[in-house]
Amino acid sequence: MSKKSAVSFLRxxxxxxxxxxxxxxxxxxxxxxxxxxxxxxxxxxxxxxIRGLTMEQTRQKIPVRLxxxxxxxxxxxxxxxxxxETVGIxxxxxxxxxxxxxxxxQLVEVTGVASPGEYxxxxxxxxVRVTGKSPLPVAKPVTYEQLASGKEDSQFVETAGIVRSVRxxxxxxxxxxEIVTGGGRLLxxxxxxxxxxxxxLLDSTVRVRGVCSTLFxxxxxxxxxxxxxxxxxxxxxxxxxxxxxxxxxxxxxxxxLQFTPQVTYGHRVKVVGTVNYFEPGTVIFLQDGExxxxxxxxEPGPLQLGDRVEVLGYVNQGDYTPLLQDAVxxxxxxxxxxxxxxxxxxxALKGEHDCQLVQIVARLIDRTQHGSEQFLILQExxxxxxxSLKQNGGHDNFALLExxxxxxxxxxxxxxxxxxxxxxxWRAKSFSIRLRSPDDVVLLESPPWWTLRRxxxxxxxxxxxxxxxxxxxxxxxRRVTERTRELEVQIQKRQAAxxxxxxxxERARVAHDLHDDLxxxxxxxxxxxxxxxxxxxxADEKERYLGDLSETARRMVNSLDExxxxxxxxxxxxxxxxxxxxxxxxxxxxxxxxxxxxxxxEDLPEHPLxxxxxxxxxxxxxxALTNVVRHAGATQVWLRISVxxxxxxxxxxxxxxxxDLRERQAGSDGLTNMNERMKSLGGQCEIKTTPxxxxxxxFRAPLxxxxx
Numbered sequence: 046m047s048k049k050s051a052v053s054f055l056r057x058x059x060x061x062x063x064x065x066x067x068x069x070x071x072x073x074x075x076x077x078x079x080x081x082x083x084x085x086x087x088x089x090x091x092x093x094x095i096r097g098l099t100m101e102q103t104r105q106k107i108p109v110r111l112x113x114x115x116x117x118x119x120x121x122x123x124x125x126x127x128x129x130e131t132v133g134i135x136x137x138x139x140x141x142x143x144x145x146x147x148x149x150x151q152l153v154e155v156t157g158v159a160s161p162g163e164y165x166x167x168x169x170x171x172x173v174r175v176t177g178k179s180p181l182p183v184a185k186p187v188t189y190e191q192l193a194s195g196k197e198d199s200q201f202v203e204t205a206g207i208v209r210s211v212r213x214x215x216x217x218x219x220x221x222x223e224i225v226t227g228g229g230r231l232l233x234x235x236x237x238x239x240x241x242x243x244x245x246l247l248d249s250t251v252r253v254r255g256v257c258s259t260l261f262x263x264x265x266x267x268x269x270x271x272x273x274x275x276x277x278x279x280x281x282x283x284x285x286x287x288x289x290x291x292x293x294x295x296x297x298x299x300x301x302l303q304f305t306p307q308v309t310y311g312h313r314v315k316v317v318g319t320v321n322y323f324e325p326g327t328v329i330f331l332q333d334g335e336x337x338x339x340x341x342x343x344e345p346g347p348l349q350l351g352d353r354v355e356v357l358g359y360v361n362q363g364d365y366t367p368l369l370q371d372a373v374x375x376x377x378x379x380x381x382x383x384x385x386x387x388x389x390x391x392x393a394l395k396g397e398h399d400c401q402l403v404q405i406v407a408r409l410i411d412r413t414q415h416g417s418e419q420f421l422i423l424q425e426x427x428x429x430x431x432x433s434l435k436q437n438g439g440h441d442n443f444a445l446l447e448x449x450x451x452x453x454x455x456x457x458x459x460x461x462x463x464x465x466x467x468x469x470x471w472r473a474k475s476f477s478i479r480l481r482s483p484d485d486v487v488l489l490e491s492p493p494w495w496t497l498r499r500x501x502x503x504x505x506x507x508x509x510x511x512x513x514x515x516x517x518x519x520x521x522x523r524r525v526t527e528r529t530r531e532l533e534v535q536i537q538k539r540q541a542a543x544x545x546x547x548x549x550x551e552r553a554r555v556a557h558d559l560h561d562d563l564x565x566x567x568x569x570x571x572x573x574x575x576x577x578x579x580x581x582x583x584a585d586e587k588e589r590y591l592g593d594l595s596e597t598a599r600r601m602v603n604s605l606d607e608x609x610x611x612x613x614x615x616x617x618x619x620x621x622x623x624x625x626x627x628x629x630x631x632x633x634x635x636x637x638x639x640x641x642x643x644x645x646x647e648d649l650p651e652h653p654l655x656x657x658x659x660x661x662x663x664x665x666x667x668x669a670l671t672n673v674v675r676h677a678g679a680t681q682v683w684l685r686i687s688v689x690x691x692x693x694x695x696x697x698x699x700x701x702x703x704x705d706l707r708e709r710q711a712g713s714d715g716l717t718n719m720n721e722r723m724k725s726l727g728g729q730c731e732i733k734t735t736p737x738x739x740x741x742x743x744f745r746a747p748l749x750x751x752x753x
Contacts, residue, residue, distance in 0.1 A: 093131035095159050095166050103161040109168055111155045114179045116201045117256040117273040118147040121217065122234065124273050126199050126256045127153060128182050133199040133256065135167045145173055149275035152177040164261040165198045181275065184254040189227030195267045197257040202272070205252045205283060206231065207311050209359060209371045210343075211243040222280075223371075224251065225311065225359070235274040239282050248313045250284035290357050291315065291375065299336035301360050301367040313357045316369070319383050320352045321402040322457045322481055324435065329374070330400050330457045330479075331356065332383050337400030337457070339368040346374070350481060351382040365460040365473070366399045385455050390428040394472040399460040405478065406489065409450045412443055419443060421486065423454065432456060432478035432486070442483035449492035454478050455485040570597055619649045619693060619748075622659055623686040626666055626695065630684045637674040639699075644685040652688075652748055658726060662695065662746055665722040665730065668715045669697040669742045677701025677740060691748050692728070698741035703734045719744075 089095055089109045098107070113129035125136040125144060137160060138144045147153065154176055160169040184203035191197055192204070206226030213220055220243065222233040233253055240246050255272035262268060274280050287293060295315045316338065318331030326345040331338050331354070340356050348354070354376050358369030385404040393403065407423035407430075414420065419442060421432045432454045434442065446452070456478040463474025480486065574594065577587050623645045634641040673679055679701030687694050716732065719742070723730040728746035 089159065091131045092129050092134045095134060095168065096132060098159055098166055100161055103159050103166050106158040108158055111168065113153065114181065115147045115149050115151045115153060116181060117149055117275045120144055124258055127155065128201055133201055135162065135199050136170050137167045138170050150178055150181060151175050152179045164259055164265055189229035192257055192270050193229060195259060198259045200257050202257050203252065203254045205250065208246050208249050208251055211246050213243065232271040233274060234271060235280050237277040239280055245286065248286035248290060249282050252281050252283055254279035291355060295355060298331065298333050298338045301338065302362065314360055315355055315357050317355045319380065320348055320350055320354060321382055322479055323348045332401050338366065339363060339400055340372045341368060341370045342372040342374065344373055349379060351380045352376050353378045353380055365396060365462045390425040390430065393458055393476045396460050396473050398458045401458055403458045404453055404455040406453045409446055409448055409452055411448060412446065430476055432480050434480040434483065443486065446488065447492050448498055450488055451490035453487045453489055454480065456480040570594060617653045618651050619654065619688065620651060622654060623649055626686060627684060630670060633670050634682055639674065639679060640681045642681065642683040644683060646687040649688060655749065658749060661722045661726055662744060665719045665744055666695055668719050672715050673699045673701065693746050693748055695744040696741060698739065700739045703736045703738050703740050705736060706732065706734060
């Protein structure tokens with residue numbers, strides 16, 4: 046056997062023993078866990094042991110059995126406390142179990158389990174058994190700071206303080222007393238008072254013994270504390286209040302919280318002043334000369350601006366000047382409100398007019414409303430501040446005030462201190478004005494019509510109008526484009542139809558000309574040819590017929606040339622027309638032995654002329670030349686062609702006999718034909734003639750379309 050095989054053979058039993066050991070240990074641990082889990086936790090017998098548990102331990106429902114004395118028990122106030130020889134604790138009963146009617150001083154045996162509670166550990170009660178009676182435990186003297194820490198929750202404690210307010214709770218036998226101690230306020234719940242009338246307890250120094258009951262939120266965080274007094278002996282007066290509190294001497298408002306070694310802080314003081322602002326049951330502002338003070342009160346008694354009152358209250362530090370809290374007052378007389386001080390913003394920021402009636406002239410920047418309070422945003426110089434007015438209804442008292450109005454606002458000045466610095470140059474961070482009524486805002490000057498708001502409104506309106514106009518233009522443009530396309534199609538169709546009609550008319554005209562001129566000429570040629578061939582025709586007659594035949598052939602050639610010129614598109618320009626007119630006149634007049642002079646403008650435009658225009662103008666021109674040859678007896682003819690003011694001018698003048706236009710002669714139908722032809726072109730024929738001095742005929746025809 047090899048060395049490797051021997052080693053493997055020796056290790057197999059060892060591995061088996063290790064596996065067996067591990068399995069046995071695992072089974073033993075599981076069995077031990079089950080045994081421990083099924084073994085009940087040790088029962089707790091003191092409150093201190095319960096309050097010493099951690100949050101996780103209180104959730105394990107550890108059984109408890111306590112022996113203690115009831116320190117306070119009232120189901121209506123959800124207050125159920127006992128305390129043993131260690132500390133106190135709260136008892137929590139199941140929702141389906143009615144708690145027993147326990148009273149302070151009873152000895153009880155309580156069984157149940159520990160529970161985390163909603164703030165500190167409590168006992169979830171199973172049973173409560175009364176075992177006897179016992180005096181209450183000795184109260185632990187505590188300060189306000191100790192109570193506010195929450196450590197004294199459920200403990201029977203003792204403290205002292207000055208009574209600030211007393212009121213009877215509705216539908217309850219308890220009185221709620223507020224005392225000030227150690228810089229804090231405590232609420233005391235007591236069934237009986239050590240005085241006959243609750244107001245007699247005000248401003249007394251009292252000693253209170255009771256159970257510390259805490260109030261907390263859903264995050265187990267403390268937000269208030271109260272003392273639950275178990276009996277009448279647990280609320281005692283140490284220093285009674287003055288029987289007639291208003292009998293104490295009044296102090297000037299300006300002396301409040303000034304250094305005075307003889308003054309005892311914490312008790313009520315009396316001041317006398319004139320009411321310059323009030324909110325019933327909430328706050329009053331008093332003023333005596335150059336000083337003012339804020340008075341916090343819950344009394345809803347009737348007041349008027351200008352009432353002179355005396356006030357009893359507890360001095361406390363305000364944000365900038367002192368204030369009186371938990372105050373009571375009575376009216377001494379009625380007068381007019383104090384005259385407001387006229388201030389600038391810099392004078393207000395000096396802080397010398399806090400809580401006093403002032404008036405400031407400023408410009409209105411904006412208005413706003415938050416809940417039942419209206420705010421005016423104002424500007425005086427380069428400083429912006431606000432004035433506020435509390436109202437009962439939702440009516441906008443300043444709806445008629447426009448931004449940028451110049452107004453005078455009257456009200457109580459309140460200083461926002463900001464960071465304090467010693468010296469004459471210190472200024473407060475800001476100030477505000479508390480208005481007493483809408484009449485405290487007086488319009489001095491309306492804003493110019495062109496305010497920023499109006500400009501913005503007009504700009505917005507113009508923007509909308511412009512946008513609407515652009516939208517409408519876009520719609521119109523789309524419609525115009527669509528309509529233009531439709532019209533273009535219609536125009537193209539009409540132009541095509543017109544073109545076809547013009548072609549048909551031109552064909553008909555050419556056919557008519559061919560029939561009239563060439564047809565009659567060919568007929569005449571045929572007749573003359575027949576006469577020439579006839580054996581009965583003499584030689585002289587044949588000679589004459591041959592001359593007529595030659596003249597007829599020449600006339601037919603000219604007519605054919607005219608027809609071809611009229612229909613040839615290459616002759617559609619003014620220059621071509623002028624060239625043809627010139628050559629025709631020279632050729633025609635040369636046959637009649639009449640000299641022809643031409644005056645044709647060199648800058649004639651290449652403007653297109655339709656065949657009808659050229660033909661009508663040519664026939665009128667031809668008629669004029671024919672009249673010269675037949676009737677004028679002229680030896681010289683001048684032809685002038687030019688364009689003036691979009692009109693084509695053709696003038697034929699001669700040095701012939703002339704005639705009197707007033708005398709209509711035989712054969713004057715040519716003049717009528719010329720006029721009719723020019724009228725068909727929208728033009729005119731103007732004739733100037735004098736007997737024995739020649740004749741001038743001018744044809745004026747507007748050119749179709751614009752010149753190129």
